[in-house]
Amino acid sequence: MKIAVLNGSPRKANTAAMAEAFAEGAKEAGHQVEIIHVGKMKIGGCLACEYCHGKGAGKCIQHDDMDKVMPAYQDCDMVVYASPIYYFGMTAQMCAAIQRVYCIGKPAKAKKAALLLSAASPTPFTGAIATYKDMTGYMGLEDVGVITAAGDENGSEAKLAEIRSLARSL
């Protein structure tokens, strides 16, 4: 499979380590993995102009870093959403990258998805997980796993091993 891992963190720290662990496991299982650092990108929110569903014929009117994410959405068999929790949800950059898929409706060929979340405390994951479950249900993607890391779990060998193991099982 071709796997696109979207990393919603603007820095190379806890979420990046989770994304890397997933990539390591998936590569060991023979998959092709691309990590896309959407958290470091400039991605505008959808303008609801509907250009993409008219004259644009599936293309967005905005040209920003989403142009770098779109080829992966068009080509991947699986999307992994990896994000820190910022105020009880995924980061703004990740939310923008998720919502800008509106122009093509869903990642074109993808059949599977997974969610990796990092936070300081154990409590704030509910909203992001609900968003992910509703979204993957709508897109018809099979959820292969949700892994959260809270506080000291971040960067721990046990948590990274759990992520590698999930990826290896694909």
Ligand SMILES: Cc1cc2nc3c(=O)[nH]c(=O)nc-3n(C[C@H](O)[C@H](O)[C@H](O)COP(=O)(O)O)c2cc1C
């Ligand atoms: C703007 C901002 C908002 C945050 N909001 C929460 C939160 O609501 N709950 C929580 O437990 N941690 C929160 N955190 C902590 C991060 O989720 C946590 O440090 C995470 O591991 C960061 O991931 P990273 O190292 O990949 O950037 C927040 C951090 C920032 C910078």
